[in-house]
Amino acid sequence: MALTEWPAYKRIAIDIVSAQGSELICRDGRRVLDLYGGHCVNTLGAGDPALGAVLARQWNNWSFATNLLDHGPRREFLTAFEPLLPSGDWSVFVTNSGAEANENALKSALAITGRRKVIGFTGAFHGRTAAAARVSDTKRPAYPASPFESLRLPWSDLAAAERAIDSSVGAVILEPIQSLAGVQEPSAGFLAGLRRLCSASGALLIFDEVQTGNGRLGSFWASQHYGVLPDMFTTAKGAAGGFPIGLTVARAELAAATPEGLMGTTFGGGPLALAAATEVSRRIAAPGFLEHVRDVATRFRAICVRGPVQSMRGEGLLLGLVLHPGVKAASVRDQLLAQGVLVGTCDDPSVLRLSPALNLPADSPARLSAALDVVSSASSTREHVSSGARP
Ligand SMILES: Cc1ncc(COP(=O)(O)O)c(C=O)c1O
The missing domain is CATH 3.90.1150.10 (Aspartate Aminotransferase, domain 1)
Structure with a gap:
């Protein structure tokens, strides 16, 4: 056959x-x-000539590097990405996809807080790895067991969140606008309310900006659009304009508190992906x-x-x-x-x-x-x- x-x-x-x-x-x-754009991936459209030239140049100059080596594209990316970030000190970990970015955000949040429970929302989609699927809604089949305790709350229901977010919760993860669920916006005050509840309980607030980030809402990030700062956020899809990438961004002191050896990747942070992400970041930030x-x-x-x-x-x-x-x-x-x-x-x-x-x-x-x-x-x-x- x-x-x-x-x-x-x-x-x-x-x-x-x-x-x-x-x-x-x-x-x-x-x-x-x-008008679908590869579900938010083609930030600059297909075959963008400048992005193509950047990738060709990088391939010819240095196609792959282990994460044990520093390289120019890494430094250039940090410089180009920094002006896009909300105010404050941030650290970024580079992987290859949205699910991986979320996996690392959840894993580090539980390690940093020393807690076992994660809160997600009805309608959510965060990817198909074990942790990401666990905090997604149940419509899609996933693993038979969960890597952590989890609770799914009704979307945009602040009263339910008030009841559930306590000192046992390590992380609360959400898309600021739920895309796959049908472009569901948060109700007024919902994001700010979650911020308040997380700050009070010590839970870390994680925004999944895989779709809402990289300029899509007309601001760099949904956090800026809504004026609510998470402790961590993730992105992927459009961040390198079609080249696979995942980014987990955390407040710098949280990244510094992450246990050594918890994070790692072979392809993540390679020179091709970072050269592409640098070009996309510069273009989004252009007047x-x-x-x-x-x-x-x-x-x-x-x-x-x-x-x-x-x-x-x-x-x-x-x-x-x-x-x-x-x-x-x-x-x-x-x-x-x-x-x-x-x-x-x-x-x-x-x-x-x-x-x-x-x-x-x-x-x-x-x-x-x-x-x-x-x-x-x-x-x-x-x-x-x-x-x-x-x-
Ligand atoms: C909001 C959101 N988070 C995470 C993911 C997973 O991203 P990936 O398919 O790159 O693993 C997706 C994919 O559609 C998504 O829409």
């Missing part, structure tokens, strides 16, 4: 042969506007970059609540298009694709997600709006089609 792939993903029926910026190019020459994110987001909100879309939620370029009752997201996704626009689905079958490249063309909202008008007149919108969403 010929080799087959493990059937983890239900693929979208479209034959893409290449991609440039926010355009996917099909075998038949058709161009599709990519006008975040203004563009905010301007295009405002335009989406202004002209894309139409046809099958009842309302829009989210911040910056992490947007949830809430469809009219009974309208199936997967069906609308397929019809938009037929009109040359790719959007994402999520765990909520009545919500579509936009998580495009942050430097997408300014006319993108107009293209989505025109495609939505065609979908609105199509009759098959209310058929049931399962969403098949996967991060």
